[in-house]
Amino acid sequence: MKESASYLDHIAIVLHRPQISENIGAAARAAANMGISQLILVSPKNCDLTRILKMATLAVADLVENMELFEDLPTALQPFNYVVGTTARTGGQRRQLKTPREMAAEVVPICHNNRVALLFGPEDRGLTNAQLHYCHSLVTIPTSSFSSLNLAQAVMILCYELRLAANQPLEQFVPRLATRRELDGMYEHLKETFLKVNFINTENPDYWMQNIRRFFSRVGLQARDVKIIRGICRQIDWHTTRVVEDIKQLEDE
Secondary structure, three states, X not given: OOOHHHHHHHEEEEEEOOOOHHHXXXXXXXXXXXXXOEEEEEOOOOOOHHHHHHHHOHHHHHHHHXXXXXXXXXXXXXXXXXXXXXXXXXXOOEOOEEOHHHHHHHHHHHHOOOOEEEEEOOOOOOOOHHHHOOOOEEEOOOOOOOOOOOHHHHHHHHHHHHHHHHOOOOOOOOOOOOOHHHHHHHHHHHHHHHHHOOOOOOOOHHHHHHHHHHHHHHHOOOHHHHHHHHHHHXXXXXXXXXXXXXXXXXXXX
16 A cells, blocks of 8 residues: 555645745755655746755755746646645735644645645745635744745745655545646636626626635535536526527617
Protein backbone atom coordinates (compact mmCIF):
# COMPACT_ATOMS: atom_id res chain seq x y z
CA MET A 1 0.00 0.00 0.00
CA LYS A 2 1.28 3.45 -0.86
CA GLU A 3 2.54 5.38 2.17
CA SER A 4 0.50 8.45 3.05
CA ALA A 5 3.48 10.81 2.89
CA SER A 6 4.11 9.82 -0.73
CA TYR A 7 0.88 11.57 -1.70
CA LEU A 8 2.75 14.82 -1.15
CA ASP A 9 4.02 14.12 -4.68
CA HIS A 10 0.63 15.47 -5.78
CA ILE A 11 1.36 18.88 -4.23
CA ALA A 12 3.22 21.68 -6.00
CA ILE A 13 4.68 24.90 -4.64
CA VAL A 14 3.69 27.74 -6.99
CA LEU A 15 5.65 30.98 -6.66
CA HIS A 16 3.92 33.86 -8.42
CA ARG A 17 6.31 36.61 -9.54
CA PRO A 18 9.11 35.84 -7.08
CA GLN A 19 11.59 38.71 -7.04
CA ILE A 20 14.79 37.23 -5.62
CA SER A 21 16.59 34.19 -7.04
CA GLU A 22 17.97 33.21 -3.64
CA ASN A 23 14.44 33.06 -2.24
CA ILE A 24 13.46 30.63 -4.98
CA GLY A 25 16.39 28.40 -4.09
CA ALA A 26 15.68 28.53 -0.36
CA ALA A 27 11.99 27.79 -0.98
CA ALA A 28 12.94 24.81 -3.15
CA ARG A 29 15.18 23.49 -0.40
CA ALA A 30 12.42 23.90 2.22
CA ALA A 31 9.91 22.05 0.04
CA ALA A 32 12.35 19.22 -0.66
CA ASN A 33 13.14 18.89 3.07
CA MET A 34 9.47 18.04 3.64
CA GLY A 35 9.09 15.70 0.67
CA ILE A 36 7.45 18.03 -1.86
CA SER A 37 9.14 17.72 -5.23
CA GLN A 38 7.19 20.03 -7.57
CA LEU A 39 8.10 23.69 -8.00
CA ILE A 40 6.40 26.08 -10.40
CA LEU A 41 7.47 29.66 -11.11
CA VAL A 42 5.07 32.15 -12.65
CA SER A 43 6.60 35.21 -14.35
CA PRO A 44 9.62 35.44 -12.01
CA LYS A 45 11.29 38.85 -11.86
CA ASN A 46 14.69 37.23 -11.31
CA CYS A 47 15.50 33.64 -12.19
CA ASP A 48 19.26 33.23 -12.05
CA LEU A 49 19.83 29.47 -11.97
CA THR A 50 23.30 29.80 -10.44
CA ARG A 51 21.99 31.88 -7.54
CA ILE A 52 18.98 29.58 -7.12
CA LEU A 53 21.16 26.46 -6.92
CA LYS A 54 23.51 28.18 -4.46
CA MET A 55 20.67 28.39 -1.93
CA ALA A 56 18.96 25.15 -2.90
CA THR A 57 22.19 23.08 -2.56
CA LEU A 58 23.18 20.24 -4.88
CA ALA A 59 20.90 17.79 -3.08
CA VAL A 60 17.89 19.70 -4.46
CA ALA A 61 19.34 20.24 -7.94
CA ASP A 62 16.90 17.80 -9.57
CA LEU A 63 13.90 19.69 -8.18
CA VAL A 64 15.27 23.00 -9.46
CA GLU A 65 16.20 21.64 -12.87
CA ASN A 66 12.72 20.13 -13.29
CA MET A 67 10.79 23.19 -12.11
CA GLU A 68 8.21 24.55 -14.53
CA LEU A 69 8.00 28.17 -15.72
CA PHE A 70 4.83 29.94 -16.87
CA GLU A 71 4.10 33.45 -18.08
CA ASP A 72 0.70 33.83 -16.43
CA LEU A 73 -1.07 32.47 -13.36
CA PRO A 74 -4.28 31.10 -14.94
CA THR A 75 -2.27 28.88 -17.29
CA ALA A 76 -0.02 27.65 -14.49
CA LEU A 77 -3.00 26.67 -12.33
CA GLN A 78 -5.11 25.01 -15.04
CA PRO A 79 -4.12 21.37 -14.28
CA PHE A 80 -4.77 21.65 -10.54
CA ASN A 81 -7.90 20.40 -8.80
CA TYR A 82 -7.40 22.42 -5.63
CA VAL A 83 -5.53 25.68 -4.98
CA VAL A 84 -4.56 27.04 -1.57
CA GLY A 85 -3.68 30.72 -1.48
CA THR A 86 -1.35 32.19 1.15
CA THR A 87 -1.89 35.60 2.70
CA ALA A 88 -0.60 37.67 5.61
CA ARG A 89 -3.41 40.21 5.29
CA THR A 90 -6.85 39.64 6.77
CA GLY A 91 -10.30 41.18 6.46
CA GLY A 92 -12.25 42.27 3.40
CA GLN A 93 -12.24 39.43 0.89
CA ARG A 94 -9.69 37.50 2.98
CA ARG A 95 -12.08 35.84 5.38
CA GLN A 96 -12.40 32.24 6.56
CA LEU A 97 -8.64 31.94 6.79
CA LYS A 98 -7.20 28.63 7.93
CA THR A 99 -4.14 28.07 10.08
CA PRO A 100 -1.34 25.95 8.55
CA ARG A 101 -2.47 22.95 10.63
CA GLU A 102 -6.10 23.31 9.58
CA MET A 103 -5.04 23.70 5.96
CA ALA A 104 -2.88 20.57 6.07
CA ALA A 105 -5.64 18.47 7.63
CA GLU A 106 -7.95 19.53 4.80
CA VAL A 107 -5.45 19.23 1.94
CA VAL A 108 -3.89 15.81 2.62
CA PRO A 109 -7.11 13.83 2.02
CA ILE A 110 -7.71 15.90 -1.12
CA CYS A 111 -4.25 15.28 -2.57
CA HIS A 112 -4.71 11.50 -2.59
CA ASN A 113 -6.76 11.80 -5.80
CA ASN A 114 -6.13 15.39 -6.84
CA ARG A 115 -3.34 17.76 -7.77
CA VAL A 116 -2.97 20.54 -5.23
CA ALA A 117 -1.18 23.89 -5.67
CA LEU A 118 0.14 25.88 -2.72
CA LEU A 119 0.26 29.43 -4.10
CA PHE A 120 2.60 32.16 -2.83
CA GLY A 121 2.66 35.75 -4.04
CA PRO A 122 5.55 38.20 -4.57
CA GLU A 123 7.73 38.85 -1.52
CA ASP A 124 6.85 42.54 -1.27
CA ARG A 125 3.05 42.50 -1.55
CA GLY A 126 1.72 38.94 -1.71
CA LEU A 127 -1.31 37.86 -3.73
CA THR A 128 -3.89 40.38 -4.93
CA ASN A 129 -7.63 39.94 -4.39
CA ALA A 130 -8.02 39.09 -8.08
CA GLN A 131 -5.41 36.33 -7.82
CA LEU A 132 -7.12 34.92 -4.73
CA HIS A 133 -10.18 34.25 -6.91
CA TYR A 134 -8.32 31.21 -8.25
CA CYS A 135 -8.03 29.74 -4.75
CA HIS A 136 -10.38 27.26 -3.11
CA SER A 137 -9.16 28.18 0.38
CA LEU A 138 -6.79 30.61 2.09
CA VAL A 139 -4.16 30.02 4.74
CA THR A 140 -2.33 32.47 6.98
CA ILE A 141 0.55 31.89 9.38
CA PRO A 142 -0.23 33.34 12.82
CA THR A 143 2.46 35.80 13.91
CA SER A 144 2.95 38.60 16.39
CA SER A 145 2.61 42.26 15.42
CA PHE A 146 5.49 41.84 12.92
CA SER A 147 3.81 39.60 10.33
CA SER A 148 6.37 39.67 7.51
CA LEU A 149 7.93 36.25 6.87
CA ASN A 150 10.66 35.37 4.43
CA LEU A 151 9.27 33.39 1.48
CA ALA A 152 11.28 30.28 2.30
CA GLN A 153 10.20 30.44 5.95
CA ALA A 154 6.56 30.49 4.92
CA VAL A 155 7.09 27.59 2.52
CA MET A 156 8.83 25.57 5.24
CA ILE A 157 6.07 26.12 7.83
CA LEU A 158 3.28 25.07 5.48
CA CYS A 159 5.19 22.11 4.05
CA TYR A 160 6.08 20.94 7.57
CA GLU A 161 2.41 20.88 8.54
CA LEU A 162 1.57 18.99 5.36
CA ARG A 163 4.28 16.45 6.16
CA LEU A 164 2.89 15.89 9.66
CA ALA A 165 -0.67 15.53 8.39
CA ALA A 166 0.40 13.11 5.64
CA ASN A 167 1.83 10.75 8.27
CA GLN A 168 -1.53 10.45 10.02
CA PRO A 169 -4.12 7.75 9.16
CA LEU A 170 -6.51 8.87 6.43
CA GLU A 171 -9.99 9.37 7.91
CA GLN A 172 -11.88 10.56 4.84
CA PHE A 173 -11.98 10.06 1.09
CA VAL A 174 -12.10 12.94 -1.40
CA PRO A 175 -12.83 12.02 -5.05
CA ARG A 176 -11.27 13.73 -8.05
CA LEU A 177 -12.33 17.35 -8.17
CA ALA A 178 -12.77 19.59 -11.20
CA THR A 179 -9.56 21.16 -12.46
CA ARG A 180 -8.91 24.88 -12.46
CA ARG A 181 -9.37 24.84 -16.25
CA GLU A 182 -12.81 23.25 -15.92
CA LEU A 183 -13.84 25.65 -13.16
CA ASP A 184 -12.68 28.76 -14.99
CA GLY A 185 -14.68 27.75 -18.05
CA MET A 186 -17.73 27.17 -15.84
CA TYR A 187 -17.40 30.54 -14.07
CA GLU A 188 -17.12 32.37 -17.39
CA HIS A 189 -20.19 30.53 -18.66
CA LEU A 190 -22.10 31.33 -15.46
CA LYS A 191 -21.17 35.01 -15.70
CA GLU A 192 -22.42 35.25 -19.29
CA THR A 193 -25.66 33.50 -18.34
CA PHE A 194 -26.22 35.61 -15.22
CA LEU A 195 -25.67 38.78 -17.22
CA LYS A 196 -28.17 37.61 -19.81
CA VAL A 197 -30.90 37.10 -17.20
CA ASN A 198 -29.89 40.19 -15.14
CA PHE A 199 -28.95 38.11 -12.11
CA ILE A 200 -25.75 40.12 -11.52
CA ASN A 201 -24.89 43.79 -12.00
CA THR A 202 -23.63 44.52 -15.51
CA GLU A 203 -21.33 47.34 -14.32
CA ASN A 204 -18.97 45.10 -12.36
CA PRO A 205 -19.85 41.44 -12.98
CA ASP A 206 -16.58 40.06 -11.62
CA TYR A 207 -17.28 41.64 -8.24
CA TRP A 208 -20.73 40.04 -8.09
CA MET A 209 -19.28 36.69 -9.12
CA GLN A 210 -17.09 36.59 -6.00
CA ASN A 211 -19.87 35.15 -3.83
CA ILE A 212 -20.62 32.54 -6.48
CA ARG A 213 -16.95 31.51 -6.53
CA ARG A 214 -16.78 31.30 -2.74
CA PHE A 215 -19.92 29.18 -2.63
CA PHE A 216 -18.72 26.63 -5.17
CA SER A 217 -15.25 26.54 -3.56
CA ARG A 218 -16.88 25.38 -0.33
CA VAL A 219 -18.89 22.72 -2.16
CA GLY A 220 -15.89 21.10 -3.89
CA LEU A 221 -17.20 20.48 -7.41
CA GLN A 222 -16.30 17.38 -9.40
CA ALA A 223 -15.93 17.36 -13.19
CA ARG A 224 -19.42 15.88 -13.62
CA ASP A 225 -20.88 18.66 -11.46
CA VAL A 226 -19.29 21.25 -13.73
CA LYS A 227 -20.84 19.53 -16.77
CA ILE A 228 -24.29 19.64 -15.15
CA ILE A 229 -23.97 23.33 -14.27
CA ARG A 230 -22.81 24.22 -17.76
CA GLY A 231 -25.65 22.13 -19.19
CA ILE A 232 -28.11 24.22 -17.16
CA CYS A 233 -26.45 27.39 -18.48
CA ARG A 234 -26.79 26.16 -22.07
CA GLN A 235 -30.48 25.43 -21.51
CA ILE A 236 -31.03 28.91 -20.06
CA ASP A 237 -29.12 30.41 -22.99
CA TRP A 238 -31.28 28.48 -25.46
CA HIS A 239 -34.50 29.49 -23.72
CA THR A 240 -33.63 33.20 -23.46
CA THR A 241 -32.59 33.22 -27.12
CA ARG A 242 -35.94 31.72 -28.09
CA VAL A 243 -37.81 34.30 -26.00
CA VAL A 244 -35.92 37.15 -27.66
CA GLU A 245 -36.64 35.70 -31.11
CA ASP A 246 -40.35 35.28 -30.30
CA ILE A 247 -40.59 38.87 -29.08
CA LYS A 248 -38.83 40.13 -32.19
CA GLN A 249 -41.17 38.10 -34.39
CA LEU A 250 -44.23 39.54 -32.63
CA GLU A 251 -42.88 43.07 -33.07
CA ASP A 252 -42.30 42.45 -36.79
CA GLU A 253 -45.88 41.26 -37.18
